[in-house]
Amino acid sequence: MPEDIFQRIKSQIEEAKIVLYMKGTPAMPQCGFSQAIISALGDVGKPYVAYNVLDDPSLREGIKQYSNWPTIPQLYVDGEFVGGCDIVMGMLESGELAKLLADK
Amino acid sequence: MSAVEVIEPGEVERRIREAIPDCEVSAVNLHDSADHFEVTVVAEAFNGCSIVEQHRMVYAALGDAMRAAIHALVVKTLTPEQYRRGLLSEIE
Numbered sequence: 001m002p003e004d005i006f007q008r009i010k011s012q013i014e015e016a017k018i019v020l021y022m023k024g025t026p027a028m029p030q031c032g033f034s035q036a037i038i039s040a041l042g043d044v045g046k047p048y049v050a051y052n053v054l055d056d057p058s059l060r061e062g063i064k065q066y067s068n069w070p071t072i073p074q075l076y077v078d079g080e081f082v083g084g085c086d087i088v089m090g091m092l093e094s095g096e097l098a099k100l101l102a103d104k
Numbered sequence: 105m106s107a108v109e110v111i112e113p114g115e116v117e118r119r120i121r122e123a124i125p126d127c128e129v130s131a132v133n134l135h136d137s138a139d140h141f142e143v144t145v146v147a148e149a150f151n152g153c154s155i156v157e158q159h160r161m162v163y164a165a166l167g168d169a170m171r172a173a174i175h176a177l178v179v180k181t182l183t184p185e186q187y188r189r190g191l192l193s194e195i196e
Contacts, residue, residue: 032176069160071163086178
């Protein structure tokens with residue numbers, strides 16, 4: 001995997017507190033899991049940056065390798081991988097998501 | 105290209121059982137779709153692991169199936185204790 005995609009991802013996850021890699025956009029998610037995670041983030045209401053991997057094949061592949069995680073969507077908070085849709089939905093239900101994002 | 109093209113729930117379960125010792129696993133297709141799955145894994149091995157680590161163990165078990173045969177996967181991981189507590193809370 002070319003060095004620059006990892007560098008690009010590293011800058012992306014460092015530039016904003018909450019970063020989401022998804023299929024589609026927050027206004028128009030292109031898959032059910034991405035839609036669910038957008039909805040969860042909407043419930044918590046903190047600002048986030050979203051990257052559409054469908055627009056960028058090297059990002060789509062690169063983020064999976066960077067995170068060592070084979071699926072999209074992927075949520076990063078403070079530069080750390082938090083999880084995909086299942087994990088984030090679980091955290092929403094348990095209240096952990098609100099707690100994690102409380103001061104972001 | 106040798107990635108698995110189609111996979112049955114039974115094979116999904118088999119791969120996970122092989123990779124994660126002493127686990128209980130159930131895999132089903134979702135939405136009547138051959139490449140959408142939900143898998144639930146209960147394993148002692150999950151104790152002490154973060155949920156990200158638990159899910160990574162499941163993905164690792166599925167290996168190359170994640171690239172082609174599995175388009176969408178819902179993963180639920182539980183320790184035996186969490187599973188028991190879940191059952192008890194259903195009764196209460």
